[in-house]
Amino acid sequence: MQLTLKAALSVLLSLLMPLVAHAGEDALYAAEAxxxxxxxxxxxxxxxxxxxxxxxxxxxxxxxxxxxxxxxxxxxxxxxxxxxxxxxxxxxxxxxxxxxxxxxxxxxxxxxxxKTFKNPRKALISFYNLTDDAGVSLKTADGKVAVVDALQPLSVGNREINAVKVSLGAFTDAGAMAQTPPVNLQRGKVFSFFVIDAGGSPRLLVAENRVDTSV
Known part of the structure; x- marks a missing residue:
């Protein structure tokens, strides 16, 4: 009988331990908004x-x-x-x-x-023209495929696409302004591309959107 009770207690503890560990892991993460x-x-x-x-x-x-x-x-x-x-x-x-x-x-x-985005099957690209230049568009780095049509200064455009790894570039009618290294665009996520005039030398930056719920 004692062995049976010990065995039962051992099984119960083995079942509870993952729950305790999971609770500890949850404590490491901030609450959702x-x-x-x-x-x-x-x-x-x-x-x-x-x-x-x-x-x-x-x-x-x-x-x-x-x-x-x-x-x-x-x-x-x-x-x-x-x-x-x-x-x-x-x-x-x-x-x-x-x-x-x-x-x-x-x-x-x-x-x-x-843009508010809730499509788990696509990635969303948000392109921000933060320069004084009009007619800035986002294309593949080789300039062959348009991704977001030309934007006016201080405006944003969006496009949902399939998951893909690709380099993108900012372009005007005069040609390429700047481009990114290859970016892994994942389904269900939003990626922001900002073209910024860095002291006369445009740069194209990319950031994956995320929410900090600890603030």
Missing amino acids: PDGASFIRVVNADVSGTIPEAEVGGKAIKDIAPMDASPYIYLPEGSYTLSVEGQEISLNMEKNRFYTAVVLASGELEILTD
Whole structure:
């Protein structure tokens, strides 16, 4: 009887241990954003230095490097003021919508509305023209296949595509401006491509969109 009880206890412990371990793993991850939240991130299009902090709705996005995009943070829907290094801009954030705040080289702020994406079978490309040039399009690096049609300055275009590994380039009628190394575009994910005028030398940057729920 004692052996039977010990065996039963051993089996019970072996069943419980994975659950305890799983609970410990869950504690390592931040909670998901609540339903109906709004999302915002900051892109530093100023090549001169890091943005120490951007503040909105009592939350802070810190240490945004030049030519880089922060993760999104979430807030309840509503009206807010975004403050970055002495500059402020008002915005109305709707539920389940995503916004990109661009910090220009002048220090001015520009808000762009992003596409909400929920297609697990495709990847989404979002292309941002953050230069003063009109008619900037996104194509394959060889210029043969158009991906996002020509955009005006400070605007964004989107396209859903199949998963693929590809190099892309920003083009005007005058030719190529800049291109990326090969990027592995995965299904169900959003990839942002930013063309930025880095002191007269355009660059095309790419970032996989993600949400930081720890802020």
